[in-house]
Amino acid sequence: MVRHLRAKALNGKEKRMRKILNVILSIGFLLGFSTSIGAEIASKADKLERITQRLVTPPFLPAHEQVAIGPPKVVQVRMVIEEKLMKISPDGATIWAMTFNGSVPGPIIVVHQDDYVELTLVNPKTNTLPHNIDFHAATGAMGGGDLTLVAPGQEVVLRFKAIKPGVFVYHCAPGGAMTPWHVVSGMNGAIMVLPRDGLRDAEGSPVQYDKAYYIGEQDFYVPKDANGKYKEYSTPIAGLGDMVEVMKSLTPTHVVFNGAVGALTGEYALTAKVGDRVLFIHAQSNRDSRPHLIGGHADLAWRGGSFRDKPATNLETWFIEGGSAVAMLYQFRQPGMYVYLNHNLIEAILLGAAAHVKVEGEWNNDLMEQVQKPSPIKEQ
């Protein structure tokens, strides 16, 4: 699966380049995007109960209630940014992944509408670049991006109120070409803001899920050398120029689920039992996608990710506008191996955007039966 390679030491030239880049970024960011705040209204968060949410590695979700218990809370989370060289495919391609908490995508946060998210964002001094976070679920200051830019060796605390229920992406957005570069280097994730009284179906009746999985779809743009071999770099910044050229072609070399080709297939398959209602949260921070479950359907799909809207029903394929997340609920009715993929089949099969769901249970011949095995054609 994902193999982490050891970073090579920075040489003197790269150290100087990094310092210059940091200075340019900081100045540009302050001049170009700083938020001017006039009179201020006090936050009501100080009076609320505080809880800590322990974030977990995708495709899993942190422990959470589907229906909120009690009044809104302040949900404290901590993310540590990690730059690391990751192998993303059996074809040998590697990328200097920029990660929240070490994974591509970053961990999913789960709260309820009107809760406050209080994030401590840590950029350890072992990193080489400034980073920040833009939450599509937040209101103001570039989604929090203006208030969270941290250089290596710094941490920052941002609190925002989750006023809209739905699934949303978050991503790093340090400004200029840094923003798409960080996003396609893996620096993105999702947050689910549940309605306080839980999800509702198309008729408005409460609906619960038995399991939930979080899939982060990632387009990668890995440069190749003159012989067509994937290039590997000693630091993230060393690959910037080459990678921007591949990015500008708008042709990804890899499109994967959860950080690497095969990260959710075979022994890493998602699992369910016949009868389970499984919520799939699927995010794409940069490009469009069109998820499909081979052999199943979307019983309910919250298009655009808004839980305030009625879900669509019984879809064969649903859509993700680049820069958003979508939630889909499906009750498995038949056992076996399902493929959950981006139904651009070239992206799914040739570039990597596919997952397996292994479902256990009793086969229902009423839904499907092989009436005759393959056999020689009979004379009519």
Ligand SMILES: [Cu+2]
């Ligand atoms: Cu970043």
